[in-house]
Amino acid sequence: MRRCSFMILTLLLLSGCWSSHEIDKSALVHGIGLDKAEDELMISVEIIKPTGSNEQGSLGGGNVQTIVLEKKADSLISGARGLIQDAKRRLYFNHARAWLISEELAKQDFIRLLDEGRRNQMFRLNSNIFITKTNPIDILSTSTLYENLSSAEIISALEQMEYNPEFTSVKIFEFFKLLEGPVPNAYLPIIQTKEQNDKLITSIEGTAVINTNKMVGRLDTKETVGLNILLNKAKGGTTTVTWNDQDKVSIEVNKSNTEILPTLQGKHLKAKVKVDVEGNLADNMTTSNIDEEWISKVEKLFSKHIEDIVQQTLKKLQEELKTDISGVGIETYRKYPKEWKTIQAEWNEIFSTAEISVDVHTTITHKGLINKSVERDHKKPKYPFQR
Amino acid sequence: MSFLKNKSFFSKMNKPKKIDEVQVHPSPTFSFDLDHNEKQLKKQLDLSEDVVFHHFLISLHTGNTLKAILVLVDGIINEDAIRNNVLEPLSDESFECSKGELLEQVKKKISIQNIKKENNIEKAIFQILKGNTLLLIDGFNEGLMLVAHGYEVRAIAESQSERSVRGSHEGFIESLSNNIALIRRRIPHPSLKFEKMIVGEYSQTDISIAYVESIADPKLVEKVKQRINEIKVDEIKNSGEIEQFIEDHPFSIFPTIGNTERPDKAAALLMEGRIIILVNGDPVGLFIPALFLENIKSVEDYSSRPYYSSFIRLMRFISFLISITLPALYVTAINFHKEMIPSEMIIPIIQARETVPFPLTMEVIMMILMFEVVREAGVRLPQQVGSALSIIGALILGQVSVSAGLVGAPTIVVVSISYISAFIITSIADVTALLRIGLFIASSIFGSYGLIVALLVILTHMTSLTSLGVPYMAPFAPLYFKDWKDSLIRLPLRWKKQRLKSIPNQRSTNIKSLPKTGDK
Numbered sequence: 001m002r003r004c005s006f007m008i009l010t011l012l013l014l015s016g017c018w019s020s021h022e023i024d025k026s027a028l029v030h031g032i033g034l035d036k037a038e039d040e041l042m043i044s045v046e047i048i049k050p051t052g053s054n055e056q057g058s059l060g061g062g063n064v065q066t067i068v069l070e071k072k073a074d075s076l077i078s079g080a081r082g083l084i085q086d087a088k089r090r091l092y093f094n095h096a097r098a099w100l101i102s103e104e105l106a107k108q109d110f111i112r113l114l115d116e117g118r119r120n121q122m123f124r125l126n127s128n129i130f131i132t133k134t135n136p137i138d139i140l141s142t143s144t145l146y147e148n149l150s151s152a153e154i155i156s157a158l159e160q161m162e163y164n165p166e167f168t169s170v171k172i173f174e175f176f177k178l179l180e181g182p183v184p185n186a187y188l189p190i191i192q193t194k195e196q197n198d199k200l201i202t203s204i205e206g207t208a209v210i211n212t213n214k215m216v217g218r219l220d221t222k223e224t225v226g227l228n229i230l231l232n233k234a235k236g237g238t239t240t241v242t243w244n245d246q247d248k249v250s251i252e253v254n255k256s257n258t259e260i261l262p263t264l265q266g267k268h269l270k271a272k273v274k275v276d277v278e279g280n281l282a283d284n285m286t287t288s289n290i291d292e293e294w295i296s297k298v299e300k301l302f303s304k305h306i307e308d309i310v311q312q313t314l315k316k317l318q319e320e321l322k323t324d325i326s327g328v329g330i331e332t333y334r335k336y337p338k339e340w341k342t343i344q345a346e347w348n349e350i351f352s353t354a355e356i357s358v359d360v361h362t363t364i365t366h367k368g369l370i371n372k373s374v375e376r377d378h379k380k381p382k383y384p385f386q387r
Numbered sequence: 388m389s390f391l392k393n394k395s396f397f398s399k400m401n402k403p404k405k406i407d408e409v410q411v412h413p414s415p416t417f418s419f420d421l422d423h424n425e426k427q428l429k430k431q432l433d434l435s436e437d438v439v440f441h442h443f444l445i446s447l448h449t450g451n452t453l454k455a456i457l458v459l460v461d462g463i464i465n466e467d468a469i470r471n472n473v474l475e476p477l478s479d480e481s482f483e484c485s486k487g488e489l490l491e492q493v494k495k496k497i498s499i500q501n502i503k504k505e506n507n508i509e510k511a512i513f514q515i516l517k518g519n520t521l522l523l524i525d526g527f528n529e530g531l532m533l534v535a536h537g538y539e540v541r542a543i544a545e546s547q548s549e550r551s552v553r554g555s556h557e558g559f560i561e562s563l564s565n566n567i568a569l570i571r572r573r574i575p576h577p578s579l580k581f582e583k584m585i586v587g588e589y590s591q592t593d594i595s596i597a598y599v600e601s602i603a604d605p606k607l608v609e610k611v612k613q614r615i616n617e618i619k620v621d622e623i624k625n626s627g628e629i630e631q632f633i634e635d636h637p638f639s640i641f642p643t644i645g646n647t648e649r650p651d652k653a654a655a656l657l658m659e660g661r662i663i664i665l666v667n668g669d670p671v672g673l674f675i676p677a678l679f680l681e682n683i684k685s686v687e688d689y690s691s692r693p694y695y696s697s698f699i700r701l702m703r704f705i706s707f708l709i710s711i712t713l714p715a716l717y718v719t720a721i722n723f724h725k726e727m728i729p730s731e732m733i734i735p736i737i738q739a740r741e742t743v744p745f746p747l748t749m750e751v752i753m754m755i756l757m758f759e760v761v762r763e764a765g766v767r768l769p770q771q772v773g774s775a776l777s778i779i780g781a782l783i784l785g786q787v788s789v790s791a792g793l794v795g796a797p798t799i800v801v802v803s804i805s806y807i808s809a810f811i812i813t814s815i816a817d818v819t820a821l822l823r824i825g826l827f828i829a830s831s832i833f834g835s836y837g838l839i840v841a842l843l844v845i846l847t848h849m850t851s852l853t854s855l856g857v858p859y860m861a862p863f864a865p866l867y868f869k870d871w872k873d874s875l876i877r878l879p880l881r882w883k884k885q886r887l888k889s890i891p892n893q894r895s896t897n898i899k900s901l902p903k904t905g906d907k
Binding site: 024 | 583721722725728733737743
């Protein structure tokens with residue numbers, strides 16, 4: 001008995017509850033913002049505000065449930081520790097789901113600043129990363145529409161990509177995977193505030209293009225659609241074309257598949273982008289009768305329209321930014337792994353001079369519940385007992 | 388779980404202790420003198436007002452009369468039988484026989500099923516006190532023991548602790564003979580044996596060991612009988628004491644002997660090759676061997692279709708795990724691994740924690756103890772005050788403590804779920820309550836490491852248990868793969884043609900043949 005109790009007592013001495021930390025003595029960070037402040041780093045954090053549950057009152061709207069703090073520091077970790085002065089509690093980054101990086105910082109060599117995010121076990125690799133136009137604290141302190149936290153709301157938007165290919169979604173591990181891949185370029189969604197009904201709201205607009213370790217330019221919303229098609233990530237959304245220069249016709253995309261077929265001749269690249277789009281007729285503002293002939297005409301219009309979008313994106317990437325984030329590089333690497341070593345260094349040059357043709361094939365599978373949009377010459381059923 | 392480590396300590400305690408045995412002097416026998424006999428009996432019985440000495444006369448054909456006494460205990464004898472079948476025939480008629488044959492004649496006249504001759508005073512007294520009636524006639528050194536006890540017994544009712552929807556609604560009662568009859572009615576086969584034993588020097592408790600001779604393992608039966616024989620105590624209060632005296636691991640928190648109040652379950656268990664121990668005065672029968680798996684089984688599983696039964700069994704098992712680990716996982720997630728909580732869930736949790744003045748560990752321990760108090764109060768409380776309890780329990784513990792900011796709502800949810808899950812497996816609810824607290828303490832000190840180590844210790848302990856030599860964790864450890872058909876899930880009865888191998892038995896085949904399936 002004595003030996004037994006001695007064993008238990010020594011067990012208690014061995015290790016205490018050193019890793020135990022009460023949740024009401026810690027501050028949980030939900031969003032991290034990084035900005036440039038002269039030579040230093042400006043770190044802003046969005047902390048979940050532990051309001052008592054009976055004080056909740058008005059749900060949604062207004063950031064009653066967040067605390068936004070800012071601190072200048074040399075590095076991310078020193079900032080995190082320094083913020084204890086202001087937050088009065090130890091900061092926990094376990095739930096940091098959004099990283100916001102200001103454009104000014106992103107235009108410098110900013111990748112090395114993110115090292116901590118992968119080195120420390122506290123951070124999640126599946127958190128999303130964004131570029132902001134201004135100081136990230138502006139985004140973090142913008143009032144939300146429904147969620148409690150701004151950063152949570154931004155992230156919930158990314159889950160809706162199925163219905164809208166106008167923005168991209170990049171998580172930290174995906175971001176580093178791109179940077180450590182054969183083509184060390186990456187892209188990140190840009191988030192900014194805009195005014196609507198006298199109220200500031202956040203909105204994801206466009207994509208930042210990152211060449212090696214700094215941001216070199218941005219794609220607007222339309223070019224982002226082209227990028228998503230090239231990356232085979234556009235799985236839904238609507239596309240609208242103009243019929244006979246006046247009326248609009250839209251389709252809702254169900255399926256979309258992109259294939260890139262590169263052909264390398266020395267240092268000259270020819271690539272073929274094959275896009276197969278399948279969709280339903282969603283909106284028909286024309287008066288024409290819907291038949292096979294009309295559908296095949298509309299399908300051609302859509303193919304042309306999508307081709308234009310993709311070409312526009314490629315043009316911008318090739319001529320203006322000279323950065324390959326389109327997936328052509330990866331396909332080339334897969335097809336010519338031996339030749340790749342010799343051309344890797346000058347790949348961005350090769351890409352910018354490459355001849356890339358886009359071939360889109362659109363299929364409309366359903367025309368919806370009605371045939372013509374407005375049928376004025378309805379034939380009423382004959383009343384059987386009419387005189 | 389420290390009780391595993393130090394074996395030598397317990398083996399010392401296991402050694403049989405010396406009991407001051409009451410010296411049995413050569414017991415006196417009845418003499419030929421009735422007055423002397425009466426005095427002998429009264430010496431031991433006269434201060435008890437429930438013992439009645441009824442004097443009457445037996446007339447002989449010669450005209451002589453003989454004095455006779457009936458000694459009985461008021462209230463535990465069948466009065467009608469004694470009056471109509473003993474006193475009436477004896478006092479009405481005159482006996483036409485010699486004095487030597489009188490006792491035989493009397494025996495013939497009395498129409499009571501069981502009459503024994505008794506000449507030992509000590510034994511006679513015990514018989515009287517158990518509800519038998521002693522007839523002493525002047526001039527004989529033997530008495531007639533008339534077995535005609537009759538006392539008030541409770542009507543057979545459904546057991547409150549083991550109810551059923553589809554199945555028998557009979558339950559055991561306090562009377563041993565009725566309980567034996569309840570089982571016998573279900574297995575009217577000569578192979579079903581009820582062996583009688585008496586335990587307890589003062590309580591003289593009747594115990595019946597039931598088993599089906601051609602199915603049960605004779606070694607196991609012998610072992611049970613031997614262990615019960617070795618019990619030398621003054622009294623047996625209930626079957627729970629027998630359970631603790633004969634089990635293999637009396638210091639484990641897991642019971643290795645099962646109990647049931649249902650005769651249909653008892654009959655089913657007997658047919659599996661088990662042994663049932665019935666104790667007089669207790670409506671709870673014991674069964675041996677009991678496996679851990681028994682706790683998630685129910686008799687009703689076999690009467691409904693296999694799909695739902697299997698689902699319910701899985702639910703019972705999962706509930707057991709949830710019940711013991713949920714508070715532990717909760718404290719682990721919040722105090723040690725905050726990243727394990729889903730991000731959407733963290734906001735309400737933080738907000739609930741913020742107002743609570745206690746550390747999480749204390750908050751949960753407090754709630755567990757309070758729930759335990761409410762549960763215990765609910766069991767023991769007289770029904771008239773029951774409504775007060777439910778108001779206090781539901782309102783004070785649930786709502787007001789949250790709105791007063793003393794306890795967080797998530798804590799109440801976690802502890803409540805843990806308790807409700809335990810209610811689905813009532814047979815080991817006591818074990819669950821202890822394991823819940825044990826695991827919670829381990830994980831509040833050492834985090835998930837503590838939780839995993841504690842779970843491993845429990846599992847190791849469980850696999851080391853035996854129920855009178857039968858492994859407690861069968862059919863998982865040792866592995867009896869064939870028994871898995873009727874373990875966590877129950878496959879159709881048609882596929883279960885063999886008896887369970889986990890329970891030692893002599894007759895493996897259960898189903899010989901069945902009608903073909905389909906309309907052919």
